[in-house]
Every structure is written in structure tokens, then in C-alpha cells.
Amino acid sequence: MESPEQIRERILAGFPGAEVTVAANPSPSDQRSLVVGAANGREIARFLRDDEVLKLDYCSNVTGVDWPEKEIIEAVRVELPDPSGGPPKIVEKKVKRVQPGCLEAVYHLYSMARGIGPVILRMRTANRGDRVTLPSLTPIWRSCEFQEREVFDLFGIVFEGHPDLRRILMWDELKDHPMRKDYVAPDDFEWEPTPHDAVLARAARHFQDPTPAEAPRSGAKEGAP
Amino acid sequence: MIENLSSPLVSPAGARVRPVQDAFHGDLLEVSMGPHHPSTHGVFRMMVTLDGEAIVRLKPVFGYLHRNHEKLGENTTYLGSMPYTDRLDYLNSMTNNWAYALAVEKLIGQPVPERAEYVRVILAELTRLQNHTCLAGFLMQDCGCSGTPLMYAFRERERILDLFESLSGSRMMCNYQRFGGCRVDPGPEWLDAVRGLVEGYGAFLDEYEALLTGNEIVMARTQGVGRLKPDLAVSAGITGPMLRAAGVPYDIRKVDGYGIYPRFSFRVPLGDHGDTYDRYMIRVLEARESISILRQALKDIPAGPIIDPKSRLRGLRPKAGEAYGRIEGPKGEIGFYLISDGGPNPHRYRVRAPSFVNLTLLEDLCLGHTVADAVVILGSIDIVLGEVDR
Numbered sequence: 001m002e003s004p005e006q007i008r009e010r011i012l013a014g015f016p017g018a019e020v021t022v023a024a025n026p027s028p029s030d031q032r033s034l035v036v037g038a039a040n041g042r043e044i045a046r047f048l049r050d051d052e053v054l055k056l057d058y059c060s061n062v063t064g065v066d067w068p069e070k071e072i073i074e075a076v077r078v079e080l081p082d083p084s085g086g087p088p089k090i091v092e093k094k095v096k097r098v099q100p101g102c103l104e105a106v107y108h109l110y111s112m113a114r115g116i117g118p119v120i121l122r123m124r125t126a127n128r129g130d131r132v133t134l135p136s137l138t139p140i141w142r143s144c145e146f147q148e149r150e151v152f153d154l155f156g157i158v159f160e161g162h163p164d165l166r167r168i169l170m171w172d173e174l175k176d177h178p179m180r181k182d183y184v185a186p187d188d189f190e191w192e193p194t195p196h197d198a199v200l201a202r203a204a205r206h207f208q209d210p211t212p213a214e215a216p217r218s219g220a221k222e223g224a225p
Numbered sequence: 226m227i228e229n230l231s232s233p234l235v236s237p238a239g240a241r242v243r244p245v246q247d248a249f250h251g252d253l254l255e256v257s258m259g260p261h262h263p264s265t266h267g268v269f270r271m272m273v274t275l276d277g278e279a280i281v282r283l284k285p286v287f288g289y290l291h292r293n294h295e296k297l298g299e300n301t302t303y304l305g306s307m308p309y310t311d312r313l314d315y316l317n318s319m320t321n322n323w324a325y326a327l328a329v330e331k332l333i334g335q336p337v338p339e340r341a342e343y344v345r346v347i348l349a350e351l352t353r354l355q356n357h358t359c360l361a362g363f364l365m366q367d368c369g370c371s372g373t374p375l376m377y378a379f380r381e382r383e384r385i386l387d388l389f390e391s392l393s394g395s396r397m398m399c400n401y402q403r404f405g406g407c408r409v410d411p412g413p414e415w416l417d418a419v420r421g422l423v424e425g426y427g428a429f430l431d432e433y434e435a436l437l438t439g440n441e442i443v444m445a446r447t448q449g450v451g452r453l454k455p456d457l458a459v460s461a462g463i464t465g466p467m468l469r470a471a472g473v474p475y476d477i478r479k480v481d482g483y484g485i486y487p488r489f490s491f492r493v494p495l496g497d498h499g500d501t502y503d504r505y506m507i508r509v510l511e512a513r514e515s516i517s518i519l520r521q522a523l524k525d526i527p528a529g530p531i532i533d534p535k536s537r538l539r540g541l542r543p544k545a546g547e548a549y550g551r552i553e554g555p556k557g558e559i560g561f562y563l564i565s566d567g568g569p570n571p572h573r574y575r576v577r578a579p580s581f582v583n584l585t586l587l588e589d590l591c592l593g594h595t596v597a598d599a600v601v602i603l604g605s606i607d608i609v610l611g612e613v614d615r
Binding site: 025026027028029031057058059060061063065066106108112115118120141142143145146147154168169170171178179 | 287462547548551573585
């Protein structure tokens with residue numbers, strides 16, 4: 001199979017000026033991916049599907065990845081001019097840099113006709129806001145239909161051009177997107193079989209003052225029957 | 226709920242539009258099938274729009290068994306996710322374990338000893354045997370053939386689950402595979418028990434087929450029902466027996482050759498029509514091929530370590546990077562996609578569930594058929610809701 005660099009060259013030949021880079025993958029799996037700009041995303045996907053050499057007719061896996069904003073501390077070498085006129089001093093300085101966060105949609109493409117793969121396609125949103133959009137690839141591969149709905153549901157990426165973009169696993173009224181890294185699970189246990197504080201208060205009283213329960217108490221308000 | 230449809234009935238493929246109202250067609254009826262209905266194989270729900278008895282629209286509703294498995298995976302260590310994978314497709318925990326172990330092994334470049342590879346193949350094929358046998362039983366139950374075929378299937382499945390239990394300690398939640406091998410070494414008695422089971426399984430399949438394959442009622446209920454075209458199946462990412470029943474020769478055991486599958490000779494059965502009957506037949510034929518693989522594996526299994534002694538299980542911190550590992554599960558391609566940021570937990574843990582993706586075409590297969598046929602078609606897709614909803 002062609003290397004990601006070769007595929008990139010051929011994409012750039014077909015789409016001059018398109019935004020395509022090869023993302024590194026230092027792990028031993030050696031599955032590098034093509035990062036494609038959202039502007040040409042769908043055309044490039046169609047090109048990969050219809051290309052005679054690759055014929056990536058099968059989109060196996062669609063998923064989202066959340067990359068939160070990250071603070072990176074880098075060591076930078078700075079030249080300090082020597083006031084006495086000697087050679088400049090080289091000093092290592094630590095510089096804080098904020099890497100902006102983004103949401104990513106990842107597509108694992110295979111070819112059933114050629115028996116090759118995976119070619120990994122990634123598209124990135126500009127930021128991690130509420131209504132971030134990416135082009136939908138459901139018109140290219142039907143298998144994206146439910147999987148993109150899932151990414152929309154759990155990550156909040158709005159896929160433009162999707163025929164039926166609704167929540168799929170969570171309920172429709174939910175506002176949040178649970179797979180985002182900054183999601184906080186709600187503390188909304190609505191129903192408590194026994195009001196807990198009342199039970200604990202009664203237990204505490206029991207151990208402090210084990211008088212019969214029939215004795216009337218002033219001010220004790222018990223929630224439990 | 227009676228619905229007088231004003232919106233056009235266009236399936237997401239964009240092609241099918243049925244004329245809805247004319248002199249002979251009255252109001253459309255919208256029926257909610259499931260989630261609590263035995264024919265939906267769990268808590269699956271279909272919103273079906275009916276014109277008389279014919280289905281004109283079908284929208285699956287997911288999520289009744291959703292527990293955000295992937296978030297759990299992100300909050301657990303790599304080893305800690307292994308028992309959770311049992312709960313995805315709870316009929317086939319051994320293959321789920323293998324797919325996850327394979328993804329992690331790709332991520333960290335972990336070799337697997339010879340004996341463990343053989344044991345993995347044996348367990349995966351046993352899993353396939355019991356899944357396909359059960360599926361045939363469930364399908365017949367969905368056809369209305371109450372009891373006998375399902376009980377025959379469960380009798381055989383029970384024998385395989387006994388083997389799983391004696392090896393891993395649990396019938397269904399096996400939690401058996403590890404990164405770089407397997408957890409327990411199967412003794413010679415266990416391998417002999419598998420040999421005995423494998424030798425008897427062909428006779429069981431013969432008996433089962435004598436009951437079902439040429440059965441006139443089974444043929445009437447399944448032939449020509451839910452036909453799947455190969456090009457649509459490929460585009461929709463259908464995998465496993467359902468894809469091969471449509472005539473597409475794609476088996477990940479052959480294509481990827483993961484593990485030691487290239488060493489075994491086996492055939493990939495293909496269907497001609499892509500209908501429900503073909504999907505049933507493919508399962509029976511694949512079960513026969515599994516028996517052949519099992520015979521070869523049990524003949525050749527070498528002695529040696531069951532797990533790489535250098536493999537790191539607890540405190541595993543893979544280098545930053547990502548890997549996608551997939552295997553041919555009994556239901557189709559089951560894959561795990563892992564992204565590591567160098568920490569003890571994965572940054573992203575994704576399950577590519579075959580049942581979930583195979584449901585993409587449920588509406589296309591059911592359009593124009595009756596409700597009773599929809600039940601049979603759903604049965605032939607072979608879903609497990611633990612995996613669909615994750």
C-alpha cells in the first residue's frame with residue numbers, strides 16, 4: 001500500500017492548495033494519518049473512494065477525539081548579547097505556550113476491492129465551542145450515518161450535510177456531550193428511598209441517647225415514615 | 226398514533242420513495258416495536274410506520290443499554306478495561322478480549338508466544354461455533370418455530386461454555402486474554418475435551434441442518450426476505466456473515482491474516498442472493514469451516530509459555546501514539562481504537578462494534594416487508610445490545 005506521504009502527494013496533485021498534512025504516530029503500530037482541512041474534506045474523501053489505486057470503498061470506523069487546550073512548557077534557547085562586547089551568551093529559557101484545543105473526527109478507511117488499509121483520515125474543528133462543524137462523509141460512505149450521529153451525540157461535532165443528524169445514544173433533551181473531557185456528570189439523583197440525612201440523624205441520636213423511641217422529642221423532624 | 230404523512234418518505238440512501246396515499250391506501254400507522262419485546266433481542270426499539278401491514282419507514286432507536294463504555298475505558302487503566310470488553314458482546318467475550326488485546330499489542334509492539342496464538346485461535350473458533358449455532362436458534366425462534374431449534378442450539382452452546390468455564394472460571398464473562406498472551410495455560414485434559422467436542426460437532430450440525438435447512442416453512446419465511454445488494458453492503462460498512470451472504474469475499478482472517486490464521490487452510494463461504502436464508506446458510510457453513518480450523522489448531526498446538534514473560538500488565542504506560550486493531554468477530558469486524566498520551570489510562574478508547582454498524586441498513590432491508598418479516602430480518606443481522614448501545 002502507498003505510504004501516507006505518497007497519498008498526500010496524489011491528493012495535492014488533484015486538489016492544489018488543499019490543506020493536507022501527515023500526522024506522526026510514534027507508536028510501533030505505524031498507523032500514520034492524513035489530516036485534511038475541513039474545506040475540501042468531502043471532495044478528498046470522494047477522491048479516495050473513487051481512486052483506482054486505493055479504491056477505499058469501506059469506511060470501517062468513525063470516531064471523535066477531544067483534544068483540550070493544553071499548556072506546554074518548552075525550553076527555548078535565547079541569545080543574550082554581552083554588554084562588554086564579547087560573544088553572546090546562550091541561555092535556556094522556559095517558555096509557556098498554550099496549544100489550542102480542538103475536536104477531531106477520525107475515519108478508518110479500508111478497501112474491500114483491493115484488500116488494503118487502513119488509511120486514516122482526520123478532520124479538525126477550529127475550536128472546542130458548542131456549534132463546531134465538519135463536513136459529513138455520509139454521502140460518501142453510508143457506514144458513517146450512525147457513527148457520525150454518535151460523534152455528534154457524544155462529542156458535539158455538527159456534521160454538515162448529514163441526512164438525519166439527531167442524538168443516537170443519549171436522550172434528545174440532553175444539552176451536554178458526555179465524551180468531552182471537560183464534561184461533569186450531573187449530581188441529580190432525584191429519588192432517594194429513605195431521606196438520608198434524617199436516617200443519619202436518627203442513628204446519631206440513638207447512639208448518644210438510647211431512650212425508647214416512643215419518648216417525644218422536641219424539635220426532631222423526621223422525614224422517614 | 227395515526228400519522229397522515231406529509232413529509233416525503235426518503236431513506237437516507239436517498240433513493241426509495243413510496244407513493245403513500247391513493248385510493249387504496251388509508252392512514253399510516255406508527256408502531257413502536259420494543260424496547261421490551263423478545264423479538265428485538267434485548268432493549269432495541271424500532272419506530273415503524275406501517276401502510277396496512279407493509280413497512281414504509283423504520284427508524285431504529287438506540288441507547289436503552291447505554292452506559293458510555295468508552296468513557297469508562299478512558300477512566301480505567303489499560304488492563305482494567307479488559308473485563309469491561311466482556312460486557313460488550315456478551316455472547317462472545319473471548320473474541321472481544323482478543324480484539325482489545327490485539328489493539329494494545331499493536332500500540333506497544335508486544336509479541337505473543339506461539340502457544341498463546343494457538344489457544345486464541347481455538348477459543349475464537351469455539352466462540353464462533355457457539356455464536357453461529359445460537360444465531361440459527363434465535364432466528365428460528367423469530368420465525369415462530371418455538372423451542373426445539375433454540376434448545377438444541379443451547380444444548381451445544383452449554384458444552385462450549387463449560388469448556389470456557391473450566392479454563393477461565395466464567396462461562397460468559399471470560400476475561401481471559403492478556404497483552405502478550407493469555408491468562409491461564411490450558412492443560413492436556415482441557416485440550417482433549419475440546420477435541421472430543423469438535424469431533425462430535427459436525428454430527429450435531431448435520432442433525433440441525435436436517436431439521437432446518439430444507440424445511441419448507443423456514444424457506445418460505447426466509448428466502449427472498451431482506452435482500453442485500455453487495456455494493457450497498459460495502460458502502461454501509463456491513464461486515465461478517467451478513468456481508469459474505471451478500472456475496473462480498475471479505476474475511477479479516479484472510480485479509481489481515483492477524484494472529485496465525487495464514488497457517489490454516491479454510492474456505493470463506495459466500496452467498497448468492499443476500500437474503501435471510503443466505504445469512505442463515507452462511508452461519509452454518511462458517512461453523513463447518515470453524516471445525517476444520519479447530520482440528521488443524523488442535524493438531525499443531527505447540528508447548529511453550531502461554532504469555533510473554535516480559536509483558537507488562539499492571540502499570541502499563543504506552544508511549545504516546547495510537548493504534549487500531551481489528552479482528553473478524555462472529556458478528557463482523559470488531560475493532561478497538563486506542564490513543565495514548567503516555568499516561569496510565571488511554572486518552573481515547575473507542576470500540577468499533579459490528580452489530581451497531583450492521584444495523585445501518587435495517588430500514589433498507591425492511592422496506593416493503595411486513596412486521597413479521599422485519600422480526601426475521603433483525604434476527605438474521607445478529608445484534609447484541611450490549612455492543613450496539615455500549
